[in-house]
Amino acid sequence: MQETTTIFGIRAVLEAIHNGETIDKIYVQKGLSGQLFQELQQKTKSGDYNISYVPVEKLNKLVKGNHQGVVAKISPIAFSDLEEVVENALSKGTAPLFLLLDQIDDVRNFGAIIRTAECCGVDGIIIPKKGGAPVTADTVKTSAGAIFNIPLIKVDHIKDAIYYMQASGIKVVAATEKTDTLLYNADLAQPVALIMGNEGKGISDSVLKLADEKAKLPMLGSIGSLNVSVACGAFLYEVVRQRL
Structure with missing residues (x-):
């Protein structure tokens, strides 16, 4: 049984979007800035993504590692029309x-x-x-x-x-x-x-x-x-x- 995959780091999340993964939720650190973050905003501006802006403490609880202010959950299922x-x-x-x-x-x-x-x-x-x-x-x-x-x-x-x-x-x-x-x-x-x-x-x-x-x-x-x-x-x- 495939389980939910947690990915972190802006580049990893951008790559998942590029590959058409079913992303269930994206957690973004409040106040995040920079060129890569702007690219992420551009890719997700369609409104098809469930994005929550959270304190860094939330991200630190979600993953152990350098999350760069972004964590995403890839769904174990594909959604229907x-x-x-x-x-x-x-x-x-x-x-x-x-x-x-x-x-x-x-x-x-x-x-x-x-x-x-x-x-x-x-x-x-x-x-x-x-x-x-x-x-x-x-x-x-x-x-x-x-x-x-x-x-x-x-x-x-x-x-x-x-x-x-x-x-x-x-x-x-x-x-x-x-x-x-x-x-x-x-x-x-x-x-x-x-x-x-x-x-x-x-x-x-x-x-x-x-x-x-x-x-x-x-x-x-x-x-x-x-x-x-x-x-x-x-x-x-x-x-x-x-x-x-």
Whole structure:
């Protein structure tokens, strides 16, 4: 099983970009300057790269060596094309099921969601290019290898995927406590894309208002919230139950 590769040094990262490697995230030291750094900025200005500007202490924790202010994570997987995955799902003759992850931060939650999604027959998982958890060795391990069996798609913004789903006749359902509708009263037998939100903040307001429907889980205890991967599992298996 291929795991995430960490590379460091501006020249090494430039070479990876030149060779077309699937770079999941680039960490750049705040205040970095110089000719090579300018070249890196030029190569990544398309917006297709997830770049975080961080203190040097963060880079020192990521690698042992002369990182020159730049560290990159090369993804163990290749990402899929949204339109192609949706078209393939619609052509199967069964109701498609997609997951939209709005700023999921924790790589282990991400991996657990992927594992459950694969078990529930999800046709694809959509994540934002920037702001979400990277695909790391921990993601791969927690997914128990499921990450290699399910298409992962990166989009500029989750909103882009929502608009495309809706235009393709797929209902977008948001998992949120900001509703009176229980999950079990939502019609999930039709083509559906589920939105799951950030571990702490939930689904962002700008994304939530685009959903066709909102649904929540009944909470009978005093805590009032579930881990996002557990909540996602409950939602996905209700879809499975309604479709069996």
